[in-house]
Amino acid sequence: MNNKEKYRTVRGYELLKRDKEQLTHSMEDYMEMIYRNAMKDGYIRMNVLAEQLNVQVSSATKMVQKLARLGLLHYQKYGLVHLTDRGKEIGNFLLHRHNIILEFLKLLGVEDRILANTEVIEHGVNVDVLKYIHLLNRFFHSDPSVKEKFEAFKETYGHN
Structure with missing residues (x-):
């Protein structure tokens, strides 16, 4: 650990992250879900957004x-939600991040x-770590025997 890096609580890391970004975890969830739908339609x-996120329409409207x-995004009262x-760009990244973690x-x-x-x-991982996870996913897929070896290792040393 270098001198500039200090241990912090999870909340401390969240506050540091928030200083660098504008989006909260909840905002990220909304953006990802809006993007998922915008890709199709x-x-x-x-009302669809609220239903998909299991929140009240009033809460979805505020967010x-x-x-x-x-x-x-663009939103008019009682209208449709369209991404700028x-x-x-942000929605694409958030969905990509979700898929990388899910695949891992x-x-x-x-x-x-x-x-x-x-x-x-996904809300706690930084971009550099995400790149390594993505690389590890690709490594697993590059050679099926790697996955087989990992499964065998889990059987021997893991906790199935």
Whole structure:
């Protein structure tokens, strides 16, 4: 550990991250879900967004208004939600990050609460670590025997 890097609580790391970014974890979840729908339809309706995120329409509306003020999407009362170009860029990254973590957990053999675990991990991982996880995913896929060796190792030393 270098002199500039200090141990912090999880909350401390979140605050440091927040100083560098504008999006909270909740905002990221909304952006990812909006992006998922925008990829198919080009927009999302507020009631659909609320349903998909298991929140009240009023809560979804408040968050969408915040994201609109940040210039990430366009929203008119009782209308459709459309991403801006910047919103599409962020949404694409967030979905990509989600998929990398999900794939990693699947490769490890995680089955229990895989989506919940993906959500927890994706909000805490930084871009550099994400790149290494993506590289490790690619390594597992590059040679099927690697996955087989890992499965055998888990049988011997793991806790199945």
